[in-house]
Amino acid sequence: DIQMTQSPSSLPASLGDRVTITCRASQSIDTYLNWYQQKPGKAPKLLIYGAFNLHSGVPSRFSGSGSGSDFTLTISSLQPEDFATYYCQQSYDKPLTFGGGTRVEIK
Amino acid sequence: QGQLVESGGGVVQPGRSLRLSCAASGFNLNNYAAHWLRQGPGGGLDWVAAIEHDAENEYYADSVKGRFYISRDDSKNTLFLQMNSLRPEDTAVYYCATDPLNDLFEYWGQGALVIVSS
Numbered sequence: 223d224i225q226m227t228q229s230p231s232s233l234p235a236s237l238g239d240r241v242t243i244t245c246r247a248s249q250s251i252d253t254y255l256n257w258y259q260q261k262p263g264k265a266p267k268l269l270i271y272g273a274f275n276l277h278s279g280v281p282s283r284f285s286g287s288g289s290g291s292d293f294t295l296t297i298s299s300l301q302p303e304d305f306a307t308y309y310c311q312q313s314y315d316k317p318l319t320f321g322g323g324t325r326v327e328i329k
Numbered sequence: 330q331g332q333l334v335e336s337g338g339g340v341v342q343p344g345r346s347l348r349l350s351c352a353a354s355g356f357n358l359n360n361y362a363a364h365w366l367r368q369g370p371g372g373g374l375d376w377v378a379a380i381e382h383d384a385e386n387e388y389y390a391d392s393v394k395g396r397f398y399i400s401r402d403d404s405k406n407t408l409f410l411q412m413n414s415l416r417p418e419d420t421a422v423y424y425c426a427t428d429p430l431n432d433l434f435e436y437w438g439q440g441a442l443v444i445v446s447s
Contacts, residue, residue, distance in 0.1 A: 256433045258374075265424055265437035266374065277435070309374055313432035317390050318364075318376040 224248055224312050228321035234329035241297040243324045245310035250290045254314035257286055257295045260323075261306045269308075270295065300326070331355035331436060333425050338441030341415055351408040351425030351438055359383075359403040361435075362428035365410045367421035368440075375421075378410065379428070393419075415445045 225248035235241050245255065253273035258266035268277045270286040273293060283298040297304055305328060310321040337349040349365070365377040378399040379388040387399050398411040408425050423441050426434035 254431070258434070265440055266434070267437070268433065268435050271433050307372075311374075311433070316376075316379070316388050316432070318379075318432055320374040320376075322373060 223317055224251065224315060224319055226310055226312055226319050226321040228308075228310055228324050230324060231322060233324055233326045235300050235326055236329045237300055237302065239300045241300050241304075241326060243295045243308055243310075243326075245288075245293045245295070245321050247291040247293075247312055247314075251312045251314035253289045254312055255286070255288065255293045256311045256313055257284075258309045258311065259304075259306045260309065266309060297326075333427070333436060333438035335423065335425055335438040335441035338423065338443045340444045340446060342447050343416060343445055345415055346411070346413045347415060347443060349410040349412065349423055349425075349441055349443075351410075353406045353408070353427075357403075358401065358406045358408065358427070362432075363399075363401065363408045364426045364428055364434060365397075365399060365408075366424045366426060366434065367419075367443075368424070369418075369421040377423070379432070380408070412443070415443075417445050419443065420445050 227246045229244050255273045257270040260266040274286045285296050307323045307325045332354050335351050364379045380399045396414045400409045425438045427436045
């Protein structure tokens with residue numbers, strides 16, 4: 223199975239901050255990497271697919287980069303609605319696996 | 330606007346069975362592959378099972394293989410998860426999700442809570 227490791231697990235940040243979350247795969251997954259946002263009590267929402275493609279309706283302050291085994295999710299200027307938990311997921315091979323999550327919280 | 334609504338969750342004793350449903354509205358579910366995922370008390374997300382848009386193939390996580398079965402009824406625009414021989418470690422919120430291409434989860438239901446406890 224492909225292991226996905228996110229860092230940090232928790233990220234205190236302030237409004238307007240540039241935030242970067244890292245995801246590392248245990249093997250190369252090309253660009254088969256997706257990012258989700260989850261708020262408490264709600265289902266996850268797709269943000270980015272294929273490492274860098276913004277899902278419909280997602281604000282342009284979100285961006286993704288990387289290929290192979292190292293990926294990043296960047297929020298260019300943190301907004302109040304962005305405080306949430308973020309997960310990466312590999313779609314290179316089954317079983318499909320997720321990172322452990324990064325909680326972006328108010329500093 | 331399309332929507333997915335899960336039902337069928339609840340409290341069940343170990344060893345018993347439960348069937349989850351995921352009803353789609355506002356779009357044709359048969360245009361998509363579909364998945365079940367779960368999120369346990371620890372908060373991590375786990376993929377459980379997948380079915381191709383034409384139901385030609387099914388795929389399962391090792392932890393549920395031989396106990397859980399995914400199916401779809403396109404006439405009812407509904408996805409199912411039959412869960413047998415349930416274990417306490419199956420306790421989780423179960424989500425259905427659509428997949429427009431290549432194993433990503435585009436739209437999710439609201440979740441159904443399953444608690445396996447004696």
